Amino acid sequence: MTPGGFAWLVWHELRLALRGTGRRGWLARTAPLLLLVAVPVVGGIGLGIALGVPEHGGHRGLGSGVPLGLIGAGVVGGFVLMMSTAAIGVLRTFHDRGDLDLLLAAPIPAARVLAAKTIGVAASVAAPFAVVIAPFALTRAVMGQPGWIGVVAMVGVDAALATAVAVVAVGGVVVMLGPRPARVVVQLGAAIVGGAVFLATQAPSIAPALARRAFAAAARPWPTPLDWPARAAVGELLPLAAMIGVAVAATTLAARRGARAFVASGDAGHGGAKAQTTTVRFHAGLTRAIVVKELRLIARDPELITQIALRLVYLIPAAALLVRGRHEGAGSAGPAVAAAITAFATLLASSFAWIVVAAEDAPDLLAAAPRTVAAIARAKLIAATSIPLVLVAVAAVALGPTSPAAAAATLGVGAVAAVTAALLQAWFGKPASRSAFRRRAQASFVIGVGELILAAAWAATANLLAQGSGWAVAPALLAAMIVAGAAEARKTAA
Amino acid sequence: MADALTITGLRKAFAAVAVDDLNLTVRRGELYALLGPNGAGKTTTLRMVAGLLPPDAGAIDILGVDARADSIAAKRRVAYLPDEPLLYDKLTPLEYLDFIAGLWGIDPATAAVTAESLLRTLDLWNQRDARCETFSRGMKQKAALAGALVHDPALLILDEPLTGLDAGAARTVKDLLVARVAAGGTVILTTHILEVAERLADRIGIIRAGRLVAAGTLAELRAAQGAAGASLEDMFIALAGSRDSAQPAA
Numbered sequence: 001m002t003p004g005g006f007a008w009l010v011w012h013e014l015r016l017a018l019r020g021t022g023r024r025g026w027l028a029r030t031a032p033l034l035l036l037v038a039v040p041v042v043g044g045i046g047l048g049i050a051l052g053v054p055e056h057g058g059h060r061g062l063g064s065g066v067p068l069g070l071i072g073a074g075v076v077g078g079f080v081l082m083m084s085t086a087a088i089g090v091l092r093t094f095h096d097r098g099d100l101d102l103l104l105a106a107p108i109p110a111a112r113v114l115a116a117k118t119i120g121v122a123a124s125v126a127a128p129f130a131v132v133i134a135p136f137a138l139t140r141a142v143m144g145q146p147g148w149i150g151v152v153a154m155v156g157v158d159a160a161l162a163t164a165v166a167v168v169a170v171g172g173v174v175v176m177l178g179p180r181p182a183r184v185v186v187q188l189g190a191a192i193v194g195g196a197v198f199l200a201t202q203a204p205s206i207a208p209a210l211a212r213r214a215f216a217a218a219a220r221p222w223p224t225p226l227d228w229p230a231r232a233a234v235g236e237l238l239p240l241a242a243m244i245g246v247a248v249a250a251t252t253l254a255a256r257r258g259a260r261a262f263v264a265s266g267d268a269g270h271g272g273a274k275a276q277t278t279t280v281r282f283h284a285g286l287t288r289a290i291v292v293k294e295l296r297l298i299a300r301d302p303e304l305i306t307q308i309a310l311r312l313v314y315l316i317p318a319a320a321l322l323v324r325g326r327h328e329g330a331g332s333a334g335p336a337v338a339a340a341i342t343a344f345a346t347l348l349a350s351s352f353a354w355i356v357v358a359a360e361d362a363p364d365l366l367a368a369a370p371r372t373v374a375a376i377a378r379a380k381l382i383a384a385t386s387i388p389l390v391l392v393a394v395a396a397v398a399l400g401p402t403s404p405a406a407a408a409a410t411l412g413v414g415a416v417a418a419v420t421a422a423l424l425q426a427w428f429g430k431p432a433s434r435s436a437f438r439r440r441a442q443a444s445f446v447i448g449v450g451e452l453i454l455a456a457a458w459a460a461t462a463n464l465l466a467q468g469s470g471w472a473v474a475p476a477l478l479a480a481m482i483v484a485g486a487a488e489a490r491k492t493a494a
Numbered sequence: 495m496a497d498a499l500t501i502t503g504l505r506k507a508f509a510a511v512a513v514d515d516l517n518l519t520v521r522r523g524e525l526y527a528l529l530g531p532n533g534a535g536k537t538t539t540l541r542m543v544a545g546l547l548p549p550d551a552g553a554i555d556i557l558g559v560d561a562r563a564d565s566i567a568a569k570r571r572v573a574y575l576p577d578e579p580l581l582y583d584k585l586t587p588l589e590y591l592d593f594i595a596g597l598w599g600i601d602p603a604t605a606a607v608t609a610e611s612l613l614r615t616l617d618l619w620n621q622r623d624a625r626c627e628t629f630s631r632g633m634k635q636k637a638a639l640a641g642a643l644v645h646d647p648a649l650l651i652l653d654e655p656l657t658g659l660d661a662g663a664a665r666t667v668k669d670l671l672v673a674r675v676a677a678g679g680t681v682i683l684t685t686h687i688l689e690v691a692e693r694l695a696d697r698i699g700i701i702r703a704g705r706l707v708a709a710g711t712l713a714e715l716r717a718a719q720g721a722a723g724a725s726l727e728d729m730f731i732a733l734a735g736s737r738d739s740a741q742p743a744a
Contacts, residue, residue, distance in 0.1 A: 281606075297582060
């Protein structure tokens with residue numbers, strides 16, 4: 001590759017995106033990635049071969065036996081999902097990385113730089129989908145169903161279109177609002193889209209009747225040319241060529257016009273937020289100082305909030321199943337809600353504890369303060385558990401009139417669960433920056449698993465206690481053993 | 495009356511020995527410049543004095559308080575400002591000072607008045623409601639300095655306080671340090687800008703490989719070296735090592 005050339009620049013972007021995983025060392029960075037790629041590749045090829053050679057050719061690939069309307073819905077769903085990752089990718093690549101000034105100062109055409117960045121985002125958006133889909137689809141194509149190539153091509157088309165739209169949209173928001181508010185808008189938007197798509201996939205569990213109606217509506221044939229994405233996905237040549245043409249045109253236009261918004265905004269990572277006039281009253285007290293500081297820092301970090309919110313969104317289907325199961329069993333939903341709230345509170349407290357303890361921005365400042373380590377740790381524990389405890393209290397109040405036992409179980413077990421989860425993180429969380437929140441489970445696999453078992457054990461305790469079952473002692477004992485084991489391990493380590 | 499800082503037989507080793515049997519005294523009401531080449535042990539020494547690093551051996555006495563026996567009482571009298579400002583990007587300067595006041599247990603009314611005065615002196619009052627993440631390096635350094643001063647420490651320890659400051663800001667900081675000393679406070683600073691030490695410091699200590707190799711006023715250093723009229727730079731190179739080690743840190 002020629003240094004400064006288009007391919008070289010694209011490779012540079014992809015390399016930076018890969019290194020964004022934050023792991024050090026080639027092996028530590030590459031091994032999990034290879035594993036993540038190897039599983040779907042081997043699985044996809046194996047499944048493709050296992051289905052055997054089609055008897056009658058089946059040239060329509062994915063179209064064999066699946067209504068075109070549903071395929072179209074899948075293509076649109078994929079596009080929407082990719083939009084959320086593309087928007088974040090665009091923000092990171094064009095703004096956060098802060099290398100636009102460096103690249104544009106180099107003696108290479110600006111258009112080439114912007115195009116390479118756009119292609120880099122599109123490639124990183126397409127990669128996870130391609131890894132999952134391509135091995136199976138290409139195997140089926142080789143086995144006699146060439147139409148499956150259309151699916152692989154449409155992954156690229158979806159990614160390119162999503163990136164093009166994201167470049168224009170995010171660029172527009174940056175110009176209109178400035179870089180920092182744009183970041184908030186993009187992150188919240190991406191989180192809402194990601195959460196909505198996840199909930200949509202879980203619709204059959206959460207709202208079966210609504211899901212059935214939506215499925216029937218999507219399965220109906222779509223009018224031409226709206227059905228072209230579906231026809232392209234099943235390998236019809238003309239629609240496929242048209243879709244590829246549209247993707248190439250959109251990407252080119254976005255790189256030439258949309259990406260320039262980032263240059264025109266004059267910002268390559270040095271945002272200037274407008275200051276709002278606020279009143280700061282000085283107060284006394286260590287606990288108050290630390291709690292207020294931690295809550296302020298969390299409230300001002302939209303990326304962190306969205307990541308925490310997404311973790312909780314993933315619990316909604318399980319909670320919905322629990323509640324529905326109780327309703328269908330003609331029992332009260334109280335115990336199920338108690339379990340769900342307890343699990344919520346446990347994971348929320350653990351997340352906050354990691355943020356306020358492990359991700360402390362200025363540990364030396366606290367260490368230099370004339371306070372004991374224990375006093376600061378106590379204040380941080382209060383900060384980490386304050387929001388989960390409010391959540392637990394609100395849920396208990398809401399449950400009280402209809403299910404007093406569930407309310408009591410939620411309040412008691414939920415509070416203990418939040419505190420123990422926070423303790424676990426406070427004891428073992430390794431110092432890291434807030435941006436490493438998503439990867440914190442990788443930093444300590446044992447804590448990650450321990451946190452999940454703890455959440456499950458306390459949730460089961462709350463559920464059984466709310467039902468008045470003596471078996472509540474069993475999961476409570478398990479949770480207590482985890483905490484006691486962690487305390488002992490901490491003493492030994494000290 | 496006890497000295498501001500008395501270090502006796504201080505030792506700290508990591509993979510190699512960083513501070514080796516260091517003895518040092520800083521008197522009350524003086525501005526003391528601790529100089530040394532990169533890796534000489536200056537920052538390690540200051541971090542031990544600030545209570546951020548436990549010494550392997552030796553004693554640290556801060557204004558009559560044994561810092562190893564009663565670290566909380568010692569910390570109450572000290573402020574430490576490292577070269578990388580201890581700031582929270584998402585807090586405003588006022589919120590940051592409110593937090594520091596809470597940590598040090600300062601009376602809120604007093605802290606509010608001091609905070610306003612400091613921010614005005616450091617030309618940050620107009621930015622009091624802007625988050626620190628929007629600040630330049632120099633503004634962050636000034637906000638961190640305000641944090642170090644808001645609890646009115648008797649002993650102020652500054653590690654490379656002028657790094658990243660423009661000429662105007664550097665002048666403001668220097669004036670502020672001189673004013674504190676004039677008001678009876680004690681300041682210890684490290685710097686690679688020898689002219690600053692030469693012009694501001696009452697006494698200078700030169701540390702090399704974790705040991706104090708010279709200490710005194712400029713005149714005393716010259717006399718000890720037998721080099722009347724020599725510049726601090728000449729003496730530093732002679733005492734601390736090669737010409738390379740006298741270069742400012744990057």
